[in-house]
Structures are given as C-alpha cells and as structure tokens.
Amino acid sequence: MKAFTMAAVLAATVALPSVGMATDLEVTHWWTSGGEAAAVAEFAKAFDATGNHWVDGAIAGSGDVARPIIISRIMGGNPMGATQLNPGKDADDLIAAGLMQDITDLATAEDWAHILRPASQLESCTKDGKVYCVPVNLHSAQWMWTNRKVFTDLGMEPPKDINELIADAPALEKAGIQPLSLAQGWPVGLMVNDILVAQAGVDNFVKVYKDRDLTIAGGPEFAKIFETLASIRQYTPADKMVPQWNEAVGLVIQGKAAANIMGDWAGGEFQVAKMVAGTDYDCLPGLGVTPVLNTGGDVFYFPKSADPAITKAQLELAHTLVTKEVQVAFNLKKGSLPMRADVDLSAANDCMKKGLEILDHSSAVFPNDIQMIDRDSLNQINDLFTEFMANPDMAAADAQAKFVAIIEAAPK
Ligand code: GAL
Secondary structure, eight states, rough: HOOOOOOOHHHHHSSSGGTTOOEEEEEEOOOHHHHHHHHHHHHHHHHHTTTTTEEEOSSHHHHHHHHHHHHHHHHHOOOOOOOEOSSSSSSHHHHHHTOOOOHHHOOOOOOTTHSSSSSHHHHHHTTEEOOOOEEEHHHHHHHEEEHHHHHHHTOOOOSSSSSHHHHHHHHHHHHEEEEOBBSSSHHHHHHHHHHHHHHOHHHHHHHTTTOOHHHEEETTHHHHHHHHHHHHHHSSSSGOOOOSSHHHHHHTTTSSSSEEETTTTHHHHHHTOOOBTTTTTEEEEEGGGOOOOOOEEEEEOBBBOOOHHHHHHHHHHHHHHHHHHHHHHHHHHTTSOOOOOOSOTTTTTTTHHHHHHHHHOOHHHEHHHHHHOOOHHHHHHHHHHHHHHHHSSSSHHHHHHHHHHHHSSSEE
16 A cells, blocks of 8 residues: 555544554464464564564464453453454454444555455455454365375375275274374364365355255255264274364374364464475365365454554554565465465465465355354354264264254354
C-alpha cells in the first residue's frame, strides 16, 4: 500500500498525537512448535521494523488450549493488541458484542478483496459487510506425511496413498516401526475427517458438515469408512498416542513412525529438521487419493482499544502482515500457502508447489470445518472420534450413530 493511503486510514481512524510514536503490542497466538516459532518470528521481525514492538504472547498447547484463553480475555475486558484465530465462526460472539476493531477502511484502501485469495478467507473475516480480521495464510488439513528412508531401508516402496500405507502396516509393525503416529485430541478428529474426505469424497463430506445431510452421515458409505477406521485403530493404540501434534510429526522425522496425517503446517517441522520434500519425505495431499485442500488457515483480529496508539499500531500490524515480502517469508516457513498470488515463490518446496497447483482448481477446494459448523459441535465430534479410535471395543455402528446425532443437533 502506498504510504499516503496508509496515512489517510490512520488519520481517519485515530487521534493524531499518537502518530509517529512506537507502541508495544501484545500479540497472542498458539505457534510454539519449531516450524511455527520460526514462522511467527518473521511477523515479529517485520512489525518491529515499523518502529513498533511485537510483544510475543505465545500460548503453548495449540488452538484448543489457546482459543478459550483468548476469547475469555477479550470478553473479560483484558484484551491483547492482536490475536491469531482461525477463519470461521470463533469470533462471531466477540464481534456481536462490539469488542472487535473494524478494519474495513484499511481493507478497502489496500484492496484486499482483489489482492487476497481465495475469497473464502476474507469472507470469513467479514460480518455484515465489515472486515474484522486479516487473513495471513491458507492452511489445509488433508495431508499424509511419510519418511522415505523408513520404507527404503526395509526394501519397500514409499506408499503413494493411505490405502498403500494400510497395506504396508503389518510389515512395518513387524520391523518395529509404528505405521501411523497419532496425537491426542483434535489431531484424531483431523485424521478421521481426512479419511472421510479421502474415502467418501469432498461432496459427501461437505453435504454432511455444511448441509447436515443425515442420510449420508448415517448411510452405507460412511458406515464403510467407520469400519475402515476400526481396522486402522489397531495401529494407533491409545498408549501410543502422543500429547502434541508436533510430537507425532517428530516420530516420522526420527524414523520411529512411517507416516502421520496432519495439516500442511507439519511441513514447517520437516523444514526445521532440514529434510527435503520429495527426497527425504513425501507430502501427499488428499492422503494421496484425490488432491484436495480445505480453506483452513489463520487470521488476526484486533480487539478494540481506548488507546489511539494501540489502534494505530493494530492497523500497522494488519498492513504489515499482508505485504508481499512478509507473506513470502512467513508462509515459506509455516508450510502454508500465501494469501496473495502476486509474490515471488521461486523458493517454494515440493509441498507448497502441490498446494498451489490444487488451489488453481477450485473444484478441489472446500471449506474448513469451522467455516461449516460451530466449535462446540466440532469438539464433540473430536471427542467421539478420540473415544472410537482409543477404544477397540466401541463398534463402528455405535460411533456412526453418535456422529449422526451430533450433526443433527448442531446449530445451523
Ligand atoms: C491450526 C493453525 C495452524 C497450525 C495448527 C497447529 O489451528 O491454523 O497455523 O499451527 O493449528 O498448531
């Protein structure tokens, strides 16, 4: 954005005495793994270069832990300067309560509607025509990660998809390798949903989550998938589940597990470990079955502040996060796709290239779960899938019936 445009937005938005002064801005997020920390450091560096100061408010333990803390701080009158959330319904109540800064003027001045893609991400930030957050990346959840050396050392071909991995599982186990690593909590939900998408197809998945199609959710196709999951769970027993997603990815990096199913942010961990995509490891979108991606990601919101210096710094941060250089530096380390197409991606690795190619085919792009269904229902689904994957005695039909009941009860 041209300097005068930014200045115009600032002049129109904040009282002048604060203009030109450096401000400390506390920014909360849940980026604490190796890859995540490397990526967020790029944001902090760029914001500090504006003369302000990024006060890092990292919350350990990923989104499930951080989200309630972030939301209750804002609700409770102790807001941070800016915060990460996912694009979707998480901030709806905060916006309705009038607690979030409207950044429409900046978004309009910088033409985000045309510069940022796909449109779904800015749409998720927009309520009643007003923009309340800035999207910083596109993350997709449908990836399988495999360590090539694990397979070649055993004289096996690295699997091309989840079905080949399942076929390889007995041989891997015999060799003392965990076929599929898994972390507790939301990663179980992510894995199950990825398998549903891979086996039942995007259309059916969206019909269930978005349109709440109970006939499909309770029908024979989904029943088959719950049976498949019941056969996978022998390879991911409860006592082998690790607490955090990045530990499960770490087992693949260390060669103790052959594969993990996780979002593209796992790519950041492989990069920190100096492993090369397509040589040392493979990233298989759509679990290698059909290349698809969903429009997950991260956005930053700016709780309202009575201090004009904070408001000014918030706008400067929002502006900085979508500049070309910052988009490239951050997303290369994060494993996500940049929000803008007009950037230099010559340094993109194999995984980012695969993601960008899918993004060009809009029929393979579908909404993130929190863009389709509320967080409470998602948590119930995660709990159900966790119980099912951890308890070999739970029948596939029981799990499916409970799944249908949650979908049916979810608010529209
Ligand atoms: C997601 C977030 C990603 C990633 C992941 C694990 O919610 O969008 O950026 O870091 O959590 O922490």
